Amino acid sequence: MFVRVPVEAIVTAAVLLALPRRRPRLAVAVAAGLALAASTALNVLDMGFYEYLGRRFDLVLDWGLLDDARSYLRDAMGPAGATLLLIGALALAAALCAALTLATVRLSGVLARHRTVAVRSTLAAAVVWTLAYALGVQFAGLPVAADNAVALAESRVRRVQATLRDEAAFAREAKADVFAGTPGEQLVPDLRGKDVLFVFIESYGRKAVEDPLISPGVRRTLDTATDGLAEAGFAARSGWLTSSTFGGSSWLGHSTFLSGLWVDSQQRYATVTSGDHLTLTKAFQKTGDWRTAGIMPGVQKGWPEAAFYGLDTVYDAFELGYRGPKFSWSTMPDQYALEAFQRLEHGRPRTRPLMAEIILTSSHQPWSPLPRMVDWEDLGDGSLFGPVERAGTDPADVIADGTRSKQEYGKSIQYSLTSLTQWLRRYGTEDTVLVFLGDHQPIVRVSGHDAGRDVPVSVVAKDPEVLERIADWGWTDGLRPAEDAPVWRMSDFRDRFLTAYGSTPGGPRPGG
Numbered sequence: 001m002f003v004r005v006p007v008e009a010i011v012t013a014a015v016l017l018a019l020p021r022r023r024p025r026l027a028v029a030v031a032a033g034l035a036l037a038a039s040t041a042l043n044v045l046d047m048g049f050y051e052y053l054g055r056r057f058d059l060v061l062d063w064g065l066l067d068d069a070r071s072y073l074r075d076a077m078g079p080a081g082a083t084l085l086l087i088g089a090l091a092l093a094a095a096l097c098a099a100l101t102l103a104t105v106r107l108s109g110v111l112a113r114h115r116t117v118a119v120r121s122t123l124a125a126a127v128v129w130t131l132a133y134a135l136g137v138q139f140a141g142l143p144v145a146a147d148n149a150v151a152l153a154e155s156r157v158r159r160v161q162a163t164l165r166d167e168a169a170f171a172r173e174a175k176a177d178v179f180a181g182t183p184g185e186q187l188v189p190d191l192r193g194k195d196v197l198f199v200f201i202e203s204y205g206r207k208a209v210e211d212p213l214i215s216p217g218v219r220r221t222l223d224t225a226t227d228g229l230a231e232a233g234f235a236a237r238s239g240w241l242t243s244s245t246f247g248g249s250s251w252l253g254h255s256t257f258l259s260g261l262w263v264d265s266q267q268r269y270a271t272v273t274s275g276d277h278l279t280l281t282k283a284f285q286k287t288g289d290w291r292t293a294g295i296m297p298g299v300q301k302g303w304p305e306a307a308f309y310g311l312d313t314v315y316d317a318f319e320l321g322y323r324g325p326k327f328s329w330s331t332m333p334d335q336y337a338l339e340a341f342q343r344l345e346h347g348r349p350r351t352r353p354l355m356a357e358i359i360l361t362s363s364h365q366p367w368s369p370l371p372r373m374v375d376w377e378d379l380g381d382g383s384l385f386g387p388v389e390r391a392g393t394d395p396a397d398v399i400a401d402g403t404r405s406k407q408e409y410g411k412s413i414q415y416s417l418t419s420l421t422q423w424l425r426r427y428g429t430e431d432t433v434l435v436f437l438g439d440h441q442p443i444v445r446v447s448g449h450d451a452g453r454d455v456p457v458s459v460v461a462k463d464p465e466v467l468e469r470i471a472d473w474g475w476t477d478g479l480r481p482a483e484d485a486p487v488w489r490m491s492d493f494r495d496r497f498l499t500a501y502g503s504t505p506g507g508p509r510p511g512g
Contacts (some may be wrong), residue, residue: 211446
């Protein structure tokens with residue numbers, strides 16, 4: 001890398017040499033130093049986002065995610081550790097700005113004092129760069145004529161422009177909905193009388209089913225659960241969906257699945273949730289025949305999106321009655337959240353069937369410490385999980401070890417799947433229809449850079465007619481989708497599901 005000739009350095013040197021006075025040179029040197037520091041900081045953010053979300057940092061949309069990252073670190077490392085890390089990061093950023101700015105100012109002074117030599121050297125460097133660029137000269141597989149910073153800056157500008165253009169285009173797309181004008185009585189008529197549950201399992205991605213280090217335990221759990229559900233009279237069919245997000249930002253996957261729109265950025269999420277696009281969950285509310293509820297153990301602050309999703313009642317982390325410890329980011333074990341759902345909604349006397357959206361969080365990174373299954377009768381208010389949490393692994397040890405992260409991730413998926421399928425065997429009825437899926441693949445440290453975005457999805461029911469309605473989907477029997485099972489974009493599911501269960505397209509909304 002030391003034989004590469006950066007064009008940015010040549011241009012900066014030429015500008016500094018062209019300025020005859022000290023103050024203009026100083027101003028340009030300071031600006032160049034700060035620009036270099038900013039570029040370095042953005043490169044570091046890119047590295048972090050690639051590691052966790054499999055993509056670059058978005059200059060327009062991703063600043064809010066830094067606060068989420070701080071909250072995640074606080075949960076994973078404790079308040080003191082997170083605070084020290086934040087202070088260290090800020091100190092490092094300040095030191096970077098100071099060091100690069102001082103270095104650039106010092107360099108401008110050297111150029112001014114040795115002007116003749118500097119001019120000749122800059123011209124020579126420019127000639128070398130031009131010839132190397134024209135001839136395509138390389139060293140160790142890399143071009144000698146480097147223009148990385150310029151190319152990266154151009155790329156960032158193009159992404160900002162694309163982001164700004166996308167806002168208006170997506171707003172128009174969100175207004176067009178073939179089911180917007182469908183009367184309530186013509187939505188999902190073939191599910192009347194059924195309790196329909198849409199359950200998201202955090203980070204339940206294709207890697208959980210196919211990675212050699214992770215999949216053996218997960219496959220055993222899926223196969224055992226398939227057999228156990230069959231004994232209880234349930235059958236299942238499974239396929240793959242391609243998520244709109246990777247490694248995190250679960251709400252993008254949730255909104256994509258339920259809205260039928262490709263929601264892959266915070267901007268798109270804000271646009272769709274501030275409108276009245278028909279979500280899959282709201283379709284049940286619109287019929288007037290279902291009570292709708294949300295079980296949201298990960299929600300710890302106001303959540304106005306409940307209206308967008310058509311949920312009559314939402315139980316957040318503080319309303320589920322849990323009195324046990326947090327398991328790192330996860331506020332409560334999945335087994336407890338499902339039992340709370342049974343106590344608060346599913347098991348209560350009702351005059352209407354129930355539609356529920358349930359988010360299971362125990363498989364959220366850093367997968368340490370993990371809960372374990374206990375007797376359902378002993379769950380109580382969750383206090384019994386205190387000793388389990390204290391005996392668990394240290395998140396810092398798991399985060400630092402890629403192999404161990406994979407192992408603990410696999411265990412977390414097994415726990416979530418076991419919790420859900422045991423709940424279904426225990427409390428499911430002839431009228432229960434369960435749809436469960438992953439929201440995205442786990443982070444790059446577990447998935448790898450070439451993992452793709454596919455997640456498993458399953459439909460489970462006792463009534464054979466429910467599964468017969470989706471027979472033409474070509475999905476695999478059981479809870480484990482075959483490698484060659486159909487793969488759809490996650491945004492395709494809403495319309496396919498509504499159509500399969502008898503919904504009639506009603507055309508775009510008036511004026512849409």
